[in-house]
Amino acid sequence: MPPEAAGGAPLSLVSASLTSASGPLVLAVAAAVLSLIAVRLLERWLHARAVLDHPNDRSSHAVPTPRGGGLGLLAAALPLLIWDALSSGTGGPALPWVMLVGGVGLAALSWRDDLRPLPAIPRLSGHLLACYGALWALPLPGPVFQGLLPGPLDMLAAGLLWAWFVNLFNFMDGIDGISGVQTIALGTALALVAAATAVPLPVAAPLILAGAAAGFLVWNWHPARIFLGDVGSVPLGYLLGGMLLMLAAHGQWAAALIAPLYYLADATLTLLGRLARGHSPTQAHRDHAYQVAVRAGLSHARVSMVVAGLNALLVALALATAAGPLPAAVAVALAALLVGGVLSVMRWRPLWLGPVRAASGG
Incomplete structure (x- = not known):
């Protein structure tokens, strides 16, 4: 491997890689169009069968809304992921078959959970x-x-971290637009870092998931007409989390940490804070920083836009880690400061944010 590829000449190598491998971008666009159509058709089907998410202690919406939109997202993404795997990858290696099988299995388990909630033990065991x-x-x-x-111990810890990421991706799916925004950012970061570092990681697969999330986001933006449901958030957390672990195992630990840092930090710090206060980890709540911001009066759209802006910066910092160890260390420090600052703003909303409108359910 040439030194510049091993070290990761970032922008020029990314540009050359994506230009010479336009296939992944085509698949991403196809996933967006198919998801846009599939989720709209699914919304009608879920309404007709009264598969609705009714407000509870964890909810940030006030009106019963169809849940299970992840079925439409997966209906668009899975055939393209399978096609990419059968063709041995487009613009890079394909997503491993074992992860595709695991994602489908978790989708089936989670759809059952959406229809009739499962106890925690069989769900977590899956x-x-x-x-x-x-x-x-x-x-x-x-x-x-x-x-x-x-x-x-590395294998044991990696599995626990992966399972935690699956669950936190589900926990963080609590307001309109946020998980669509997060999936687009993570898919983009994974593809760009794989291209910039020339490591043998999937490029098409994360872009397919990002494209499918973009199509879903059209119907999930505030006020949302449909929610992902566990059938969407759990497989997405599984597939994206698995690719992040693959990225770390290829030595790109800094990028694998930076790209999902907002979701990781908000979910983990919230869980630790609740445990310190004696709350059950399985109890429904609205204590995540983004939920606190909505309760304080910020709209779902405004909070999701803040997360989108933060994620754009995190994608850039993840890409910067390809330049070498020193830039990677600086990028990690900057990412931690950015995420810490945004979490503080969401929880305590300083005066410079100005007046906000009353929050509305949806």
């Missing part, structure tokens, strides 16, 4: 089985935690 089964089969080139943990 998540752990999908994560550890894939880790056992994936040909990871190195340790996920960069040698900080011995081999067996």
Whole structure:
């Protein structure tokens, strides 16, 4: 491998890679169009069958809204992911079959959970089985935690982290637009970093998920006409989380940490804070920073736009890590400061934000 590729000549290599591999971009556009159509048709079907998300203690909406929009997103994305796998990858390796099988299995489990809630133990057991089964089969080139943990502990910790990411992606799907925005950002970051570093990672797969999320976002933007449901958030967290672990195992740990940092930080800090206050981790709540911001009066759209802006900066910082160890360390520090600042603003809303409109459900 040429030194510049190994070190990751960022922008020029990204441009050349994406220009010479327009296939992934075509698949992303196809996923967006198919998702746009499929989610609209699905909305009517869910309404007719009264598959609705009724407001509860965790909700930030006030009106019963169809849930299960992830079925339409997956109906658009999965055939393209399978086609990419059958053609041995477009613009890079395909998503491993074991992850596709795990994603479909979790979608089936989560759809059952959407229709009639499952107890926590069988639900979490399914998540752990999908994560550890894939880790056992994936040909990871190195340790996920960069040698900080011995081999067996690295595998154990990676599986737990993956299962946590699956669940936090579900927990964070609490206002209109936020998970669509997050999926677009993570899919874009994964594809760009793979191209910039020339590591053998999927390029088409994350862009397909990003495209499908963009199509879904048209109907999920505030006021949302449909929600992802567990059938959407759980498989998305699984597929994106798995690709982030693959990125870390290829030595790009800084990018794998920076790209999802907002979701990781908000969900993890909220969980730790609730545990410190003696709350049950399974109890429904609205304590995430983005939910606090909505309760304070910011609209769903405004909060999701803040998250989108933050994620755009995180994508740029993740890409900057390809330039070498020193830029990677600086990028991690800047990402931590940015995310910490945004979380503080969401929770305490300083005066410079100005007056906000009363929050509305949706």
